[in-house]
Amino acid sequence: MKLLHRDISEKNGSGVVNLIAEEAEDMWHAYNLVAVGDSVRSTTIRKVQSESATGSSTSSRVRTTLTLSVESTDLDTAACVLRVKGRNIQENQYVRMGAYHTLDLELNRKFSLRKECWDVVALDRLDVACDPARTADVAVVIMQEGLAHVCLVTSSMTVVKTKIEMNIPRKRRGHCEQHDKALLRFYDAIMQGILRHIRFDVVKCVLVASPGFVKEQCCDYMFAQAIKTDNRTFIENKAKFLQVHSSSGHKHSIKEVLSDPAVAVKLADTKAAAEVRALDAFYAMLQNEPNRAFYGMKHVEAANEQNAIEILLITDDLFRSSEIETRRRYVSLVESVKDSSGEVRIFSSLHVSGEQLCQLSGVAAILRFPLPDIGDDDESDED
Numbered sequence: 001m002k003l004l005h006r007d008i009s010e011k012n013g014s015g016v017v018n019l020i021a022e023e024a025e026d027m028w029h030a031y032n033l034v035a036v037g038d039s040v041r042s043t044t045i046r047k048v049q050s051e052s053a054t055g056s057s058t059s060s061r062v063r064t065t066l067t068l069s070v071e072s073t074d075l076d077t078a079a080c081v082l083r084v085k086g087r088n089i090q091e092n093q094y095v096r097m098g099a100y101h102t103l104d105l106e107l108n109r110k111f112s113l114r115k116e117c118w119d120v121v122a123l124d125r126l127d128v129a130c131d132p133a134r135t136a137d138v139a140v141v142i143m144q145e146g147l148a149h150v151c152l153v154t155s156s157m158t159v160v161k162t163k164i165e166m167n168i169p170r171k172r173r174g175h176c177e178q179h180d181k182a183l184l185r186f187y188d189a190i191m192q193g194i195l196r197h198i199r200f201d202v203v204k205c206v207l208v209a210s211p212g213f214v215k216e217q218c219c220d221y222m223f224a225q226a227i228k229t230d231n232r233t234f235i236e237n238k239a240k241f242l243q244v245h246s247s248s249g250h251k252h253s254i255k256e257v258l259s260d261p262a263v264a265v266k267l268a269d270t271k272a273a274a275e276v277r278a279l280d281a282f283y284a285m286l287q288n289e290p291n292r293a294f295y296g297m298k299h300v301e302a303a304n305e306q307n308a309i310e311i312l313l314i315t316d317d318l319f320r321s322s323e324i325e326t327r328r329r330y331v332s333l334v335e336s337v338k339d340s341s342g343e344v345r346i347f348s349s350l351h352v353s354g355e356q357l358c359q360l361s362g363v364a365a366i367l368r369f370p371l372p373d374i375g376d377d378d379e380s381d382e383d
Contacts, residue, residue, distance in 0.1 A: 001019055001020070002020040003017065006018075015118060016115075018111070020110050021107050021109070027075065029128070031082055032320065035070065036324075037070065038070045039070065043064070044063070048061070067112075068088060068103055070085075071087070077350075088100075121346075137202070137204045139153070139194075140158075142209045150198070151251065153258070158254055164193060166185065166186045191225060195231075205242055207258075207263060210249060214249075222234060244263055275345055278345050279347075279357060282295075295365070297329075304340075308367045308368055308371055311342065311345065312343070313345050315349045315358055316349055317358070
């Protein structure tokens with residue numbers, strides 16, 4: 001998602017952002033950002049009928065810009081289109097005030113989103129959507145002599161953060177110094193690119209791929225330099241680097257790298273897999289220590305009142321409730337858990353783990369300590 005403009009008040013949280021969805025995954029983020037009561041502005045095609053002086057009528061299709069007060073949203077995952085339905089709230093020569101219309105938000109089409117209050121969940125979603133580095137579990141450094149790409153791989157796209165090109169002189173009999181010096185400069189540029197663009201607190205694995213022995217020589221250089229300069233970032237994350245063969249240093253070879261069986265094992269520790277493990281941990285806790293695992297809004301809120309929540313599991317569709325007060329209730333729960341140093345995992349309702357969590361009311365919690373008093377309350381949870 002490309003953020004073109006952001007104007008959000010620090011006092012009351014109201015404001016507007018201008019965005020362009022660039023990938024299929026961005027439409028899912030937009031679906032979670034646009035809520036009932038927001039206003040959305042974008043271009044659309046409108047059928048207009050005009051009547052001539054003789055009484056004959058003609059119809060034509062015109063492109064115009066509308067601002068709608070959102071009443072409903074619908075995501076078409078097959079066509080990759082977010083349909084926003086609502087009433088027109090700004091003067092327009094083709095659409096009268098208060099008239100219903102549907103905006104189709106498509107890939108690479110600019111739109112503006114205004115909210116009366118950008119809450120913490122919406123702001124987090126905006127940051128994640130506009131910063132691929134926050135969600136990229138895998139980094140790939142693919143290279144050959146003189147050419148390297150430092151990339152971040154998310155669930156649906158590959159982002160090239162930097163491209164490094166250098167002229168490497170050929171080896172000549174008895175004259176290898178220029179070649180070796182150029183290679184060291186090349187490896188140093190790759191090292192600087194990794195430090196500048198890869199967040200090791202997010203990335204679980206860094207794949208270093210090349211044909212021949214370029215990857216081994218590059219890794220040897222980087223870790224030798226890290227020890228020499230006491231670069232703790234490289235030293236502490238050495239285990240995350242995995243050397244893989246590729247046929248070239250061009251971006252298209254990344255697909256070949258990711259399909260390597262050895263890589264598949266290493267990539268088991270990704271964000272999606274972490275969510276599945278969190279849900280498995282909840283089920284295990286529910287079976288072994290039921291007083292430390294609760295689901296349903298009433299029980300989870302009761303646990304939160306005692307600052308007992310260690311991990312909160314919640315699905316993103318709860319934040320799309322048409323009732324503003326209901327949305328605020330869930331947002332308040334997330335903020336409160338974060339304030340008490342708890343971990344919040346927001347599950348996608350389109351993933352298998354999210355569907356399973358929806359069957360448990362969409363909200364569950366693993367507690368720091370047992371609360372038998374809550375478990376003894378067998379009243380049905382209307383929420």
